[in-house]
Structures are given as C-alpha cells and as structure tokens.
Amino acid sequence: MTETTVFIVDDHALVRHGLRAFLETQKDISVIGEAENGKQAVAELRARATDHSLPDVVLMDLMMPVLDGVGAITALHSDLPNLKIVVLSSFSETERVHAALQAGAAGYLLKNSDPSEITEAVLSAQRDQVHLDPAVAHVLARSMRIGPGIVLSAREREVLVLVARGSSNQEIADTLFISERTARTHVSHIISKLGVASRIQAALWAIREGLVQVP
Known part of the structure; x- marks a missing residue:
C-alpha cells in the first residue's frame, strides 16, 4: 500500500507536534510538513x-491568525481543487x-475526537x-432546508445510503454490482433531485431522513 502523506496546519505548536507524533505511529501514514497559520x-502548499x-491530505485548523482556515481552504481549493483538506477544529457551530x-x-x-x-x-x-x-453531522442535518415531495427510486436510496456511509463511486459500484459510470450517474441524479450542491449535503439529507444512523 502506498503511504498516505499529511500536512498539518495549526497555530498551536503543541497541537501540531502531538498530531505529528500520533500520525507517525500509524501504519502507512507519514507527515511531510507543517504550517502555523493559513497564509x-x-x-x-503552492510551492509544493x-x-x-x-501531500495527499491536509489537516486544517479553523481559528488561526494572519489567515484563518476558511480563508486558506478557499484559496487552496481555487488553485488546487483536488487537494483533500480535512478540518480539525474545536468548533461545531453550523455557520463555521x-x-x-x-x-x-x-x-x-472536532479536536476532542478519538485518535x-x-x-x-x-x-x-x-x-x-x-x-x-x-x-457535526447531526448539527448539519438538523439545519438543512430541503423542500417536500422528493421521491427517490429504490436504487437511488441504496446508492444514497452508501454515499452517506462514505463510499466512493467505485465502492458503490462494487457493492451494487454496477459499473462505476452508472454509480456516478446515480449520484448525480440524486444530488439533482435533492437540489443540493454536493455529496456531503446529500449524505446529510439521508441522515436527517433516517436512512442512515449516526452514532
């Protein structure tokens, strides 16, 4: 298995060093860099x-001086849309x-998550x-505002459940014995029917409607 590389962004040195120490104990994960603020x-990352x-994945704090996490994510997503950024924050407010x-x-x-x-x-x-x-999923699901009268086919519901469980298009295809292209088409149709902008929002709708249970 190819090693997954991680870059840590947090204004607290203790947090960065703690995350690095923990992640480097994990098989097939290595930390290749750190930054203390969004700027x-x-x-x-632009230089890289x-x-x-x-890196394969960036772990990003939200509340930082100079440039906060949202600002950094916005800038990076514009330049490097395929870069995977996971927020690691102390805050779960809906707006953030x-x-x-x-x-x-x-x-x-959240920073109090289990390692x-x-x-x-x-x-x-x-x-x-x-x-x-x-x-966070519970907070977001409760805050969603999607109109009534949405009807998904049985297959679309199967696909949506897998999306909400974090499956990729290829994993959906493998589970349902369909092609990856068909899985991708189903996901696109679901997003369109729900009137949402992303897989995350579709997954949150599934959680809110009780199709998938969150611990």
Missing part, C-alpha cells in the same frame, strides 16, 4: 504543487461548518470519501 500553509510534492465545507473541505472533525477518528478521516479523504464528526 504560511497556502504559500507552502510547483515541485510536485503535495457550512463555511468550511462550502470553501471545499473534504471532512470535518482513531483522525486516522480514519485522513484515509477516507485520501480515498475521495467524506468523513464528518457525528456531532
């Missing part, structure tokens, strides 16, 4: 893009979470999957 992170040494996900974050964890959750979030992002802290 430094953007500069460093130039010399083809970008929405802002981070809208900016382009691929996941959102194994951090590992799972990193690996999920590397696999193009979404990983949300259960408390």
Whole structure:
C-alpha cells in the first residue's frame, strides 16, 4: 500500500507536534510538513504543487491568525481543487461548518475526537470519501432546508445510503454490482433531485431522513 502523506496546519505548536507524533505511529501514514497559520500553509502548499510534492491530505485548523482556515481552504481549493483538506477544529457551530465545507473541505472533525477518528478521516479523504464528526453531522442535518415531495427510486436510496456511509463511486459500484459510470450517474441524479450542491449535503439529507444512523 502506498503511504498516505499529511500536512498539518495549526497555530498551536503543541497541537501540531502531538498530531505529528500520533500520525507517525500509524501504519502507512507519514507527515511531510507543517504550517502555523493559513497564509504560511497556502504559500507552502503552492510551492509544493510547483515541485510536485503535495501531500495527499491536509489537516486544517479553523481559528488561526494572519489567515484563518476558511480563508486558506478557499484559496487552496481555487488553485488546487483536488487537494483533500480535512478540518480539525474545536468548533461545531453550523455557520463555521457550512463555511468550511462550502470553501471545499473534504471532512470535518472536532479536536476532542478519538485518535482513531483522525486516522480514519485522513484515509477516507485520501480515498475521495467524506468523513464528518457525528456531532457535526447531526448539527448539519438538523439545519438543512430541503423542500417536500422528493421521491427517490429504490436504487437511488441504496446508492444514497452508501454515499452517506462514505463510499466512493467505485465502492458503490462494487457493492451494487454496477459499473462505476452508472454509480456516478446515480449520484448525480440524486444530488439533482435533492437540489443540493454536493455529496456531503446529500449524505446529510439521508441522515436527517433516517436512512442512515449516526452514532
């Protein structure tokens, strides 16, 4: 298995060093860099893009001086749309979470998460999957505003459940014995029917409607 590389962004040195120490104990994960604020992170990651040494996943704090996490995610997502960024924050307020996900974050964890959750979030992002802290998912699901009268086919519901569980299009295809292209088409139709902008929002709808249970 290819090693998953991680870049840590947090203004607290103790947090950065603690995360590095923990992640480097995990099999097939290595930390290749750190930054202490969003501005430094953007500069460093843009430089890494130039010399083809970008990390697979960035762990990003939100509340930082100079340039905060949302600002950094926005800048990086504009320049490097395929870069996987997972927020690791102390805050679960709806507005902050929405802002981070809208900016382009691929996941959102709270800093009081179990260490194994951090590992799972990193690996999920590397696999193009979404990983949300259960408390964050509940907050977001309750805040969603989607009109009534939405009807999904039985197959679309099956696909949506797998999306909400974090499955990639290929994993959905493998589970349902369909092609990856068909799985991708189903996901696009679901997003269109729900009138949402992303897989994350579709997953949150599934959680709110009780199709998937969050711990």
